[in-house]
Amino acid sequence: MDTENGTRWLSDEEQATWRAHLEVSRLLMHQLERDLQPFGLTNNDYEILVNLSESDEHRMRMSDLATATLQSKSRLSHQITRMENAGLVRRENCESDRRGLFAVLTEQGWETMRKVAPHHVASVREHFIDLLSVEDLKALHESLAPVAKHLRTTRGRA
Amino acid sequence: MDTENGTRWLSDEEQATWRAHLEVSRLLMHQLERDLQPFGLTNNDYEILVNLSESDEHRMRMSDLATATLQSKSRLSHQITRMENAGLVRRENCESDRRGLFAVLTEQGWETMRKVAPHHVASVREHFIDLLSVEDLKALHESLAPVAKHLRTTRGRA
DNA sequence: CCTAAGAAGTTGAAATGTTAACTAATGACG
């Protein structure tokens, strides 16, 4: 116990780090969103496109996509409906499990991805990656990995 | 130029770090939100309470609060209305500038803050701070500070 | 002083996200 009534308050260094993390993650998301805006995409749209692009046959089951993007099924369902209306993806029935659906990248979705990806990468570099040294990067990764692991396993319970 | 058509794609290490950051920041927010839920607060509510608690006389101008919490004026206005209905804050007129308003912590808001803060700190520790060594923490802070600075200055323009 | 430009904040409507209830299909097992 460091202090009054048993609460271990954060030290100055801990607090500063915590707040820096908070600030960076928020400002960064805003900035990336802004940089995608000219292409008519949101961060969410983009993340879906990335996942589908990297998947076999450019298709994923709704559930898997929801898990991969850390969204609820409901939210994903709405999201895919919007992207379907925008012509970026389409839904397709699943033969082997007739409850199931695939989200599939359309030709237009794939074109969009190819066009936008370079800009997005540039944006990630400009506002994050290129501001870190190689050592920073490595240290960051090694620090964050256990946290991610913890959160992944904690997630859902606790 | 590292690769095809002039796009500097991310190396494996860069990509891994970037994705780790993304994953951690999202899972972490979800987890903190969940831990606040039993107290009937959202992350947004809590952040407002923190800002007001740390302010002189537990009050801040709406604009300053919006800036501090990185929200639009409109969003903050709605947010404060909700918190006002919940009895956590109240609005008060500003003498010196009659366009202006203060958001002021109510007694109940202050009590809530005192009650919840220890749990929140514990949560931040459990899911983030305590998973990092002292060196990690320091390195993280030093890596993130320039990024935060960059984003703060970029913000609004570019 | 008067006026025009800008700042502070709110508001209503549209877009997005959440929650809970629902349908339909699967699969486990007696």
Next chain:
DNA sequence: CGTCATTAGTTAACATTTCAACTTCTTAGG
């Protein structure tokens, strides 16, 4: 086989966030 719990996904209702229009007040310039 039959039935019951579970999984996949949607939907409607509700909450929150965003966007644009608006009001009121301040301030700089003439």
